[in-house]
Amino acid sequence: MKNTTFRTEVHEQLERIGQADIIVGIPSFNNARTIGHVVRAVQGGLAKYFPDHKAVIVNSDGGSSDGTSDVVHNSSIDDFNAILLHHRVSPVSKIVFPYSGIPGKGSAFRTIFEIAEVLVAKACAVVEIDLRSITPEWIELLLKPVLVGGYDYVSPLYHRHKFDGTITNSIVYPLTRALYGRRVRQPIGGDFGFSGSLAQYYLTKDVWQTDVARFGIDIWMTTTAIANGFKVTQSFLGAKIHDAKDPGADLSSMLYQVVSATFELMETYSGVWMPIRGTEPVPAFGFEYTVGLEPVNVNTARMLNTFREGLRNLGEIWLDILGAGDFSEVERLGALPDSEFHFPIGLWAQVVYDFALAFHKKILPAEHLIKSMTPLYVGKTASFILEAKDMGQTEADAEIEKLCLEFEKRKDYLVSNWK
Amino acid sequence: MENFINLILEPLKELFLKFKVFVPNLLAMLVILFIGILLALIIKRVLMRFLAAINFDSWSDRMGFTKIMRKGDMWNKPSSTLGLIVFWLLIVLTLMSGLNALQIPAIDQLVSQFFSYIPRFFSAAMILIVGYLFSGFISRAVLITAANSGFHYAKLLAEAVHTLLIVLILAMIMEQLQIAPSIVLAAFSIIFGGIVIALAIAFGVGGIDAARRIIEKEAMTKREDETKDEIEHI
Numbered sequence: 001m002k003n004t005t006f007r008t009e010v011h012e013q014l015e016r017i018g019q020a021d022i023i024v025g026i027p028s029f030n031n032a033r034t035i036g037h038v039v040r041a042v043q044g045g046l047a048k049y050f051p052d053h054k055a056v057i058v059n060s061d062g063g064s065s066d067g068t069s070d071v072v073h074n075s076s077i078d079d080f081n082a083i084l085l086h087h088r089v090s091p092v093s094k095i096v097f098p099y100s101g102i103p104g105k106g107s108a109f110r111t112i113f114e115i116a117e118v119l120v121a122k123a124c125a126v127v128e129i130d131l132r133s134i135t136p137e138w139i140e141l142l143l144k145p146v147l148v149g150g151y152d153y154v155s156p157l158y159h160r161h162k163f164d165g166t167i168t169n170s171i172v173y174p175l176t177r178a179l180y181g182r183r184v185r186q187p188i189g190g191d192f193g194f195s196g197s198l199a200q201y202y203l204t205k206d207v208w209q210t211d212v213a214r215f216g217i218d219i220w221m222t223t224t225a226i227a228n229g230f231k232v233t234q235s236f237l238g239a240k241i242h243d244a245k246d247p248g249a250d251l252s253s254m255l256y257q258v259v260s261a262t263f264e265l266m267e268t269y270s271g272v273w274m275p276i277r278g279t280e281p282v283p284a285f286g287f288e289y290t291v292g293l294e295p296v297n298v299n300t301a302r303m304l305n306t307f308r309e310g311l312r313n314l315g316e317i318w319l320d321i322l323g324a325g326d327f328s329e330v331e332r333l334g335a336l337p338d339s340e341f342h343f344p345i346g347l348w349a350q351v352v353y354d355f356a357l358a359f360h361k362k363i364l365p366a367e368h369l370i371k372s373m374t375p376l377y378v379g380k381t382a383s384f385i386l387e388a389k390d391m392g393q394t395e396a397d398a399e400i401e402k403l404c405l406e407f408e409k410r411k412d413y414l415v416s417n418w419k
Numbered sequence: 420m421e422n423f424i425n426l427i428l429e430p431l432k433e434l435f436l437k438f439k440v441f442v443p444n445l446l447a448m449l450v451i452l453f454i455g456i457l458l459a460l461i462i463k464r465v466l467m468r469f470l471a472a473i474n475f476d477s478w479s480d481r482m483g484f485t486k487i488m489r490k491g492d493m494w495n496k497p498s499s500t501l502g503l504i505v506f507w508l509l510i511v512l513t514l515m516s517g518l519n520a521l522q523i524p525a526i527d528q529l530v531s532q533f534f535s536y537i538p539r540f541f542s543a544a545m546i547l548i549v550g551y552l553f554s555g556f557i558s559r560a561v562l563i564t565a566a567n568s569g570f571h572y573a574k575l576l577a578e579a580v581h582t583l584l585i586v587l588i589l590a591m592i593m594e595q596l597q598i599a600p601s602i603v604l605a606a607f608s609i610i611f612g613g614i615v616i617a618l619a620i621a622f623g624v625g626g627i628d629a630a631r632r633i634i635e636k637e638a639m640t641k642r643e644d645e646t647k648d649e650i651e652h653i
Contacts, residue, residue, distance in 0.1 A: 298650055309566055381650070
């Protein structure tokens with residue numbers, strides 16, 4: 001147990017368990033309301049699909065005060081017949097403990113990696129804590145490609161409402177795909193499978209005192225796996241439905257966390273992504289099916305107002321970042337009436353690359369730089385919503401594909417300006 | 420007759436003796452000046468090369484120092500300007516050291532006053548630099564936060580914050596330099612208080628209609644916000 005600082009009771013538990021084939025990690029912080037369902041789904045999945053494997057559920061908690069740990073201890077499937085399970089079921093070990101280190105999802109994951117290393121796990125999975133749509137099948141889909149297919153990293157594929165996941169669809173997916181040349185559709189999905197050797201590799205990276213420990217662990221895991229040549233695949237998990245999100249969550253903070261982590265990785269792996277041109281598909285597992293999704297309320301008028309206020313107030317900052325050419329295009333958009341508003345995909349790709357270059361050249365403090373992007377992102381999102389409101393899922397996906405191709409087409413601009 | 424000649428020669432002798440004592444001091448001053456100017460030139464050159472190596476000009480562009488210089492009709496590169504400032508500071512120090520070597524009581528007093536003022540000067544310079552960076556950072560943070568929440572007067576708010584911080588920093592600098600401290604304190608209180616009262620009067624009396632419009636607009640935005648967007652951005 002080199003370099004690990006587990007509590008005595010965790011040490012004792014680990015010594016009792018000795019070795020495990022599978023680790024499923026669930027990071028939590030005050031999630032008593034939702035964690036029971038997730039734990040039962042994981043237990044069901046392990047019992048149903050991996051009855052011959054020794055498995056451990058690890059709840060890495062951030063110091064919850066709402067009884068999350070008790071819920072984890074007490075959650076179990078009462079009637080396995082209900083999930084059509086008739087073979088003998090051996091109980092799954094649970095390790096529940098508060099992680100140490102900088103508070104954040106990254107620190108919680110680090111402890112899960114450490115436990116995987118100590119127990120010499122063959123395959124691991126991590127799942128989000130607020131999932132309402134998780135089923136036992138998710139566990140099979142995240143772990144089997146590793147245990148049977150020989151893959152190192154399994155990224156999720158979901159069916160989501162065409163207006164959901166807009167930071168992923170308009171920034172993270174097109175950018176990651178264009179940079180590293182692999183079409184991983186949900187690089188910040190949050191539910192991943194990975195091999196024990198990849199977990200050990202993650203631990204060798206000296207990032208646990210940085211922002212990766214706080215936020216940005218999802219994109220870090222995906223990018224590290226792709227950029228270091230690990231075998232990557234995807235699994236179709238079905239619909240992704242979360243518990244109701246915190247309405248007070250600030251969009252610009254969210255954007256800062258995700259985008260700064262992505263840009264930071266561009267610095268780390270510039271030697272990897274610069275020579276890459278074009279992209280290749282990533283194999284996918286799972287039976288894809290369509291699902292009915294709840295309608296989503298959006299107020300595009302308010303979004304466009306935010307864009308215009310941003311242009312009025314942040315114009316000088318944007319001019320420094322985008323340069324006169326692209327800024328005049330953005331200015332032109334500000335004068336369009338709502339009904340004619342259209343944010344061209346080429347301009348958006350250029351905007352994202354300009355912000356990446358400004359981040360690289362440290363034109364502004366990182367937080368100011370990325371937060372100043374918020375009204376531009378809101379304008380792009382409003383434009384997509386206006387265009388896609390009458391589209392089906394396939395047509396909306398085709399629009400995202402067009403955007404990705406635009407990012408690929410303009411990659412030379414990014415490379416030639418990256419000094 | 421002899422007495423008369425002595426009367427004339429005595430002061431000349433005394434003058435000559437004083438001159439004899441003074442000449443080594445003068446020579447010392449000239450040597451100090453020569454070495455000081457030479458050192459100042461060398462340091463200026465080394466400093467400018469160092470600043471070029473660390474891309475000081477680009478950093479100044481990013482921090483907005485270049486913009487301030489251009490506003491003040493200074494068209495040199497920031498690195499050249501800093502080099503010149505350091506050069507002239509060294510020249511002034513050399514001059515003061517040289518004058519000190521003359522050992523003339525009146526000049527000695529002046530020089531000692533100058534040297535006792537130097538710590539105040541440097542702390543004022545530090546307040547200026549740190550204060551400028553801090554006020555820029557804070558006002559930009561206010562601007563971005565207000566603009567992202569759709570506040571129409573974000574720029575005005577950020578400029579007001581910036582101006583208030585600059586006023587505060589200038590008052591601190593003047594106080595540090597001991598330039599009429601009581602007047603500075605009074606002026607600062609009057610200006611700061613005046614701004615607050617002016618804002619209160621402008622908003623409360625002069626701008627009743629504008630205030631009503633702003634409040635109504637904010638209230639309307641809040642009502643609209645009640646129908647929250649349900650997009651999951653991640």
